[in-house]
Amino acid sequence: METVTVELSERSYPIAIGAGVLDGLGERVRALRCGRRAAVVTNPAVASLYGASVVDSLESASFEPTLIEIPDGEEHKNLAWFGFLHDHMLQAGLDRESPVIALGGGVVGDLAGFSAATLLRGVPFVQVPTTLLAQVDSSVGGKTGVNHANGKNLIGTFYQPHLVWIDVHTLRSLPERQVRAGMAEVIKYAVILSPGLFERLEEGIECVMRLDDDVLVDVVRLCCELKAKVVSEDEREAGLRSILNFGHTVGHAVEVLTDYREYLHGEAIAIGMVFASRLSAAKGHCAGKTAARITALIRRAGLPTEIPDGLDGEVLAAAIKADKKVSSGKIKFVAVAEIGRTRFDHLTCEEIVADAGY
Amino acid sequence: METVTVELSERSYPIAIGAGVLDGLGERVRALRCGRRAAVVTNPAVASLYGASVVDSLESASFEPTLIEIPDGEEHKNLAWFGFLHDHMLQAGLDRESPVIALGGGVVGDLAGFSAATLLRGVPFVQVPTTLLAQVDSSVGGKTGVNHANGKNLIGTFYQPHLVWIDVHTLRSLPERQVRAGMAEVIKYAVILSPGLFERLEEGIECVMRLDDDVLVDVVRLCCELKAKVVSEDEREAGLRSILNFGHTVGHAVEVLTDYREYLHGEAIAIGMVFASRLSAAKGHCAGKTAARITALIRRAGLPTEIPDGLDGEVLAAAIKADKKVSSGKIKFVAVAEIGRTRFDHLTCEEIVADAGY
Numbered sequence: 145m146e147t148v149t150v151e152l153s154e155r156s157y158p159i160a161i162g163a164g165v166l167d168g169l170g171e172r173v174r175a176l177r178c179g180r181r182a183a184v185v186t187n188p189a190v191a192s193l194y195g196a197s198v199v200d201s202l203e204s205a206s207f208e209p210t211l212i213e214i215p216d217g218e219e220h221k222n223l224a225w226f227g228f229l230h231d232h233m234l235q236a237g238l239d240r241e242s243p244v245i246a247l248g249g250g251v252v253g254d255l256a257g258f259s260a261a262t263l264l265r266g267v268p269f270v271q272v273p274t275t276l277l278a279q280v281d282s283s284v285g286g287k288t289g290v291n292h293a294n295g296k297n298l299i300g301t302f303y304q305p306h307l308v309w310i311d312v313h314t315l316r317s318l319p320e321r322q323v324r325a326g327m328a329e330v331i332k333y334a335v336i337l338s339p340g341l342f343e344r345l346e347e348g349i350e351c352v353m354r355l356d357d358d359v360l361v362d363v364v365r366l367c368c369e370l371k372a373k374v375v376s377e378d379e380r381e382a383g384l385r386s387i388l389n390f391g392h393t394v395g396h397a398v399e400v401l402t403d404y405r406e407y408l409h410g411e412a413i414a415i416g417m418v419f420a421s422r423l424s425a426a427k428g429h430c431a432g433k434t435a436a437r438i439t440a441l442i443r444r445a446g447l448p449t450e451i452p453d454g455l456d457g458e459v460l461a462a463a464i465k466a467d468k469k470v471s472s473g474k475i476k477f478v479a480v481a482e483i484g485r486t487r488f489d490h491l492t493c494e495e496i497v498a499d500a501g502y
Numbered sequence: 503m504e505t506v507t508v509e510l511s512e513r514s515y516p517i518a519i520g521a522g523v524l525d526g527l528g529e530r531v532r533a534l535r536c537g538r539r540a541a542v543v544t545n546p547a548v549a550s551l552y553g554a555s556v557v558d559s560l561e562s563a564s565f566e567p568t569l570i571e572i573p574d575g576e577e578h579k580n581l582a583w584f585g586f587l588h589d590h591m592l593q594a595g596l597d598r599e600s601p602v603i604a605l606g607g608g609v610v611g612d613l614a615g616f617s618a619a620t621l622l623r624g625v626p627f628v629q630v631p632t633t634l635l636a637q638v639d640s641s642v643g644g645k646t647g648v649n650h651a652n653g654k655n656l657i658g659t660f661y662q663p664h665l666v667w668i669d670v671h672t673l674r675s676l677p678e679r680q681v682r683a684g685m686a687e688v689i690k691y692a693v694i695l696s697p698g699l700f701e702r703l704e705e706g707i708e709c710v711m712r713l714d715d716d717v718l719v720d721v722v723r724l725c726c727e728l729k730a731k732v733v734s735e736d737e738r739e740a741g742l743r744s745i746l747n748f749g750h751t752v753g754h755a756v757e758v759l760t761d762y763r764e765y766l767h768g769e770a771i772a773i774g775m776v777f778a779s780r781l782s783a784a785k786g787h788c789a790g791k792t793a794a795r796i797t798a799l800i801r802r803a804g805l806p807t808e809i810p811d812g813l814d815g816e817v818l819a820a821a822i823k824a825d826k827k828v829s830s831g832k833i834k835f836v837a838v839a840e841i842g843r844t845r846f847d848h849l850t851c852e853e854i855v856a857d858a859g860y
Contacts, residue, residue, distance in 0.1 A: 234652045264826035468622035
């Protein structure tokens with residue numbers, strides 16, 4: 145297995161990445177020296193695929209796990225399901241030393257993480273991401289939370305996991321649409337931090353999407369390394385870390401305006417990245433050719449690139465304004481300078497929309 | 503004004519204590535370099551007494567404050583009101599730099615603090631405690647959260663305020679019962695950490711309860727110093743800090759079993775401290791005389807000392823078991839060794855109840 149460490153002094157933790165390693169989870173969690181009782185939070189689809197093997201692995205390591213299922217979908221990432229998880233965790237008799245294990249994608253990870261962060265003011269937390277998006281992005285870095293009617297992830301906390309356990313084999317059961325959505329975040333890392341990864345994707349993004357073990361372990365590790373470095377330098381998004389929001393300002397707005405139902409998160413981010421790249425070119429931060437390369441790669445991944453029809457500029461600006469990244473009326477917009485390098489531009493929501501030609 | 507600092511490296515913050523200083527709040531919050539918009543969370547009774555002067559003070563310092571009222575009482579410290587606060591804060595247009603100010607007692611402080619901790623993953627937070635209990639205890643140390651049907655404060659997080667602003671004049675409007683309840687926590691500090699304070703209370707607890715400015719500022723400062731020192735050494739209750747839970751294991755159970763309606767928090771803690779002192783003597787951790795001195799002082803403060811009639815041992819043990827302080831089936835029980843010194847005893851819930859003679 146490959147291991148990447150997120151360096152955060154006493155909150156440092158390992159990300160372990162391998163192929164066909166789900167069975168080893170229990171033993172590794174045991175090494176965290178937690179209590180006996182454990183909760184595995186997952187959704188029905190993931191439970192039917194991997195629930196039994198995760199529970200078996202935990203039981204073999206002498207845990208007493210309780211499987212708790214929540215429905216899939218961003219629309220369930222809310223306070224009601226947050227309360228549901230607390231109810232079931234307390235009912236299962238979890239105490240301060242009991243690990244909570246998130247088995248699934250971003251919704252499961254964010255909700256289980258927020259619950260683990262707040263149950264008894266914080267219990268051990270383990271991420272076992274089973275989607276590409278969660279493996280390369282949302283399971284690492286400690287962002288947890290729920291959505292609010294006013295916007296995405298508006299309620300939550302920073303809470304670092306104690307371990308991230310990634311089995312790339314779980315991606316084989318993923319619908320192709322989900323793999324594509326995950327590629328959006330892989331492309332994001334390439335655009336903001338790694339010209340090398342960008343060129344590699346330009347050469348053969350199809351290879352990654354074929355899900356060969358070796359290629360996947362390599363790409364997931366690379367993305368985790370990039371993210372780990374950013375998070376180590378700026379855990380709570382006081383500065384640098386906000387580059388990871390590239391494409392997210394408009395992406396979140398698109399998700400909110402379509403009630404989290406029309407687009408997967410990665411698809412909305414793809415639209416947001418194309419928007420951000422074009423805006424970067426329009427504002428003179430990067431060459432038009434750079435924006436065109438980014439757009440072409442996103443299109444090749446089979447991802448959407450355009451704001452949906454019928455979404456007018458004013459509505460979009462209002463949705464952006466509700467985003468938590470607004471400070472004193474302005475957004476710290478992540479612009480592309482060149483492939484692998486970004487620049488911040490402080491813009492009002494109206495400027496963002498108008499300057500992009502909406 | 504007197505100032506006590508809670509030393510927590512980059513999360514250090516001042517506790518400012520004075521008499522008649524509420525008007526100075528706005529200017530001091532301005533010095534935190536927050537954004538313009540602000541939320542003041544309070545309850546109707548406190549709002550009618552101090553809401554206007556706090557809002558005026560903030561407006562004079564060019565803030566745009568929104569007053570948000572929540573009903574008083576532990577039974578409202580729940581996820582529903584937590585969501586209510588988020589709704590109103592987002593509606594008021596708060597962003598990441600907007601301060602949330604808790605103006606009230608422990609319920610307001612815990613709920614507003616949990617909301618500030620989780621709004622946009624954390625906004626600046628200021629405690630302006632107006633009860634004795636909140637001034638000497640709950641406003642300092644960063645514990646925030648809500649109750650759960652299974653027990654007190656089971657859901658929450660550690661989130662340090664950026665400033666604690668204490669005006670002892672606000673205690674003059676407090677019903678005498680509330681002052682007594684606050685004295686329970688003052689007595690707690692004396693028992694666990696300060697023989698000097700204990701003797702002073704034995705000499706004239708009535709002087710403190712008369713609420714003279716000088717005496718109050720002095721006693722509140724002393725309690726804050728004691729708490730600040732403990733919190734600085736152990737922010738997240740990994741060890742030492744749990745001595746502050748003296749009397750709380752049984753106190754919380756009594757609150758839960760009476761639906762948070764019969765006793766004020768301090769009254770339940772008074773019962774819990776008497777229980778803990780007697781158990782300490784029964785287990786040989788302290789002399790019987792020590793337990794008797796503690797009980798006598800608590801009685802002199804006009805506080806209850808006995809578990810309510812009709813509460814049987816089995817029910818009590820079950821309620822204790824649901825407390826978040828249980829780890830692997832045992833409670834780290836805070837026993838008295840002598841006035842000013844404690845000792846931990848790891849006991850099962852059944853032992854706690856049986857050995858105390860229930």
